[in-house]
Amino acid sequence: MFKSADKTPKFYTPGEALQKIAAFCAYQERTHKEVEAKLRSYGLDEDEAGEIIIRLSREKLLDEVRFAQAFVRGHVNQKKWGRRRILQDLKQKGLSEFCIKAGLKEVDGDVYYQNLLDLLAKKDRQEKESHPHKRRQKISVFLTGKGYEQDLIKMALDEFGKVPGADDE
Template identity: 60%
Template sequence: MEQQKNKKTYTPKEALIKAAAYCAYQERTQQEVRTKLFSYGLEPDDVEELIVRLSQEKLLDEERYAQSYVRGKYGLKKWGRRKIVQGLKAKGISDYCIKQGLKEIDFEVYEQNLLQLLEKKNSTEKEKNPFTRRQKLTYFLVSKGYENDLVQDAIKSLGA
């Protein structure tokens, strides 16, 4: 109850300025912006109006967000497609935007990432039993979001 009194509320005009800065700092989803606007004490109609306005001014673009997310997760964290799609869906991104975002993936780099992860994990894996070792490597790569058939092909090529 005490926190409610101290919380500052903003007019839609002030909220637009703050939301524009929030979106300019890094790519955001509509849901993230919606949550932020509600935290400013705005009415639902005002929130939706501001989201439309931010989208029109190209400060809020879910397709661009999806592309940026994909580049980061597959380029830096070396995630597979399945984990990336799962992450985007969890953030409420539309299937169309997810599809556009996945176009950022270069298949050759994607395969290289998979092989690098496999080689690194294989060199640190202590398991001696070949069957259990394969199982652990497979589980690791699948948990990173790589497709099962690609994982099996990579493990076969490694000869593990």
């Protein structure tokens, strides 16, 4: 049997919603904004959703500092994002400056710089541009898009040996 595409949303009582949202929060770290949106989709009003969020926070099922820390660790270690891109994403998710700062403390400087060097080397292998200055600029733009800081990009490019192909002038 096929499920209907225009499925009407199911509404829950606050008690039912609490059980569902507790499972939602236990599955992975969430922000207050995400949880509130989910509760609203369950048909709860702002006050009911607020009470459930307070309860989840008290019971440590919802913790935005923990969310920020997990987000930063995951995006640095898995996606190899830079601080600027992570910061932008956390702000977009509606986290406070306090939570963002706590999350960014999770960045290990050595791992962070090694990620930058790894990305640089990978992009260098893939880059087809042969003109040294254009090649360096393209790699720099790529790393900037990943969220790395300009001073670190310059340092990494210089350390990388001015990018192979630069001696071919």
